[in-house]
Amino acid sequence: MIKKLTLILVLLALTGLIFATGTSEKKEQLPWKPTKPIQIIVPWSAGGSTDQVTRVVAGELEDHLGQKIVIVNQPGASGSVGTKSCLDAPHDGYTWAAGAAADLGGYKVLGFLDTTLKDWELYLDVANVAVVSVNPKTPYKTFDDLLKAFKEKPGQISVATAGQSSAGHNAIEAIRKFTGIEYKHVTYDGGNPAVIAAVAGETEVVTQLAVEQADMLRGKKLRALAVLSPKALELKGYGSIPSINKWIPKLVTAPNYFGIWIPKDAPKEVIETFGILWDTVIPNSQKLKDYAAERGAVFDPSWGDKAKENVFPFLQQVLWVYYDAGKAKMSPEVIGVPRPQ
Numbered sequence: 001m002i003k004k005l006t007l008i009l010v011l012l013a014l015t016g017l018i019f020a021t022g023t024s025e026k027k028e029q030l031p032w033k034p035t036k037p038i039q040i041i042v043p044w045s046a047g048g049s050t051d052q053v054t055r056v057v058a059g060e061l062e063d064h065l066g067q068k069i070v071i072v073n074q075p076g077a078s079g080s081v082g083t084k085s086c087l088d089a090p091h092d093g094y095t096w097a098a099g100a101a102a103d104l105g106g107y108k109v110l111g112f113l114d115t116t117l118k119d120w121e122l123y124l125d126v127a128n129v130a131v132v133s134v135n136p137k138t139p140y141k142t143f144d145d146l147l148k149a150f151k152e153k154p155g156q157i158s159v160a161t162a163g164q165s166s167a168g169h170n171a172i173e174a175i176r177k178f179t180g181i182e183y184k185h186v187t188y189d190g191g192n193p194a195v196i197a198a199v200a201g202e203t204e205v206v207t208q209l210a211v212e213q214a215d216m217l218r219g220k221k222l223r224a225l226a227v228l229s230p231k232a233l234e235l236k237g238y239g240s241i242p243s244i245n246k247w248i249p250k251l252v253t254a255p256n257y258f259g260i261w262i263p264k265d266a267p268k269e270v271i272e273t274f275g276i277l278w279d280t281v282i283p284n285s286q287k288l289k290d291y292a293a294e295r296g297a298v299f300d301p302s303w304g305d306k307a308k309e310n311v312f313p314f315l316q317q318v319l320w321v322y323y324d325a326g327k328a329k330m331s332p333e334v335i336g337v338p339r340p341q
Contacts, residue, residue: 012128030064030276031269032093035136037068039089040096040260043082044162045075045190047207049128054098057125060285064277075189075204078163079103080112087115091263092108092271098260101311101319103165109319109337110165111329116336117315120261121271122307123278125288127298128209129229130171131241133222138204143225143247146205150181158203160194163187164327167256168194170318171228175207175244177321178251189250198222209256210235210296228253237249250339254313255298278303316340 018341040058044050051073058069074082079099086097097104101122107113132143140146150157161168168191172183186203188194191212198206199221206213206222210233216222226244227233233241244251262270282288282301294297302310304308319332320339333339 023047029098030273032267032273034067034094036094037070037072038065038094039072040095040098041082041086041282042071042073042098043075043079043085044073044099045193046073047192047212048162048190049167049211050079050099050233050258051190051192052211053126053288053297054260054294056285056287056291057260057282060281060287061277064281077112078110078165080107083107083115084113086114087119087263091266093262093266096260096262099258100167101257101261101307102170102261102315104261105311105315105335105337106165106319106322108335109328109330109332110322112165114211117311119264121266121274121303122259122261122311123274123282123301123303124257124259124307124310125282125299126211126292127257127300127302127310128211129227129233129253129256129296129298130167130207131210131213131217131224131228131233131296132171132175132205132207132226132244133198133213133217133224134205135198135201135203136220136223137201140204140223140225143242143244146225147179147181147247150179154182155184157205158184158186160186160188160197160206160208162189162194162208165195165318165322166208168206169193170256170321171207172205173321173325173327174228174251174253175248175316177324180246182211195222206253207232210241214238214295227251233296236294247315252317254317255300256311256314257300257307259307259313275303312337 083097089095105117134140191208224241227241322328
């Protein structure tokens with residue numbers, strides 16, 4: 001009996017060793033093994049769309065890299081302050097930035113930061129859609145009601161966004177372009193503060209992303225009127241939000257991709273390591289899939305050339321909206337973004 005028990009213990013020990021060796025080999029297969037914590041700069045306040053998904057991604061990557069990933073919130077100037085901090089840090093693979101790729105790609109055109117997508121390696125995780133919502137105490141029951149109010153009171157209806165070039169600002173500017181409305185722009189340090197402002201009644205309207213509004217919509221603290229998407233959005237626990245194209249057929253929308261990025265001159269082994277993780281770990285992440293389903297996002301990981309292809313349609317749309325509105329410092333053509341056909 002004792003010999004049998006001893007044999008079992010030996011086998012269990014060997015099995016544990018095999019699993020441990022397998023895990024070690026898995027890490028050894030990555031070209032880069034970080035030797036200290038990695039920092040991801042979220043250039044917006046805590047609780048917003050970038051902050052939410054970046055924390056999920058960081059949690060999925062830590063075990064595979066064997067190091068802690070530290071999230072640092074550094075809002076300011078529509079995300080360009082935190083992004084510049086990443087550019088100014090050593091390009092050794094230990095400092096990343098995060099956000100909406102269209103913001104990153106538009107900083108130069110808008111005069112925020114001298115950088116373009118060509119300067120970065122992109123690792124995308126989800127695509128987001130903007131939702132036009134109002135405080136429930138307002139009289140607007142449909143988007144048609146709101147549109148009528150915008151036209152009757154030009155420049156008086158207050159709209160909360162995370163600032164110029166944010167997802168919410170992109171959304172209301174696109175609406176303005178196709179309807180001719182004017183609005184009162186009230187800016188905050190992130191999507192979450194903008195949503196809270198509308199909930200608190202500081203503004204009548206918020207046009208930030210569904211992922212930022214989801215909890216407040218489900219809690220009936222906000223009323224959704226339209227989603228900037230060709231199709232209605234089915235938000236779990238809330239219901240269907242109609243497409244903006246019901247009222248503005250000519251408003252063409254594209255997916256707004258989010259992710260993390262690193263300067264392209266980072267060590268080759270760092271770029272390759274994250275490419276491997278984006279090919280294997282991230283596409284199979286149940287936590288990311290659950291996050292997207294719960295908050296009204298589209299789970300669609302990509303990196304490299306494919307990521308830049310995915311980002312381009314929305315970037316092109318947004319930059320030309322700003323240029324035509326006289327809010328750009330230069331033509332998007334200067335950075336290789338032609339006018340949409």
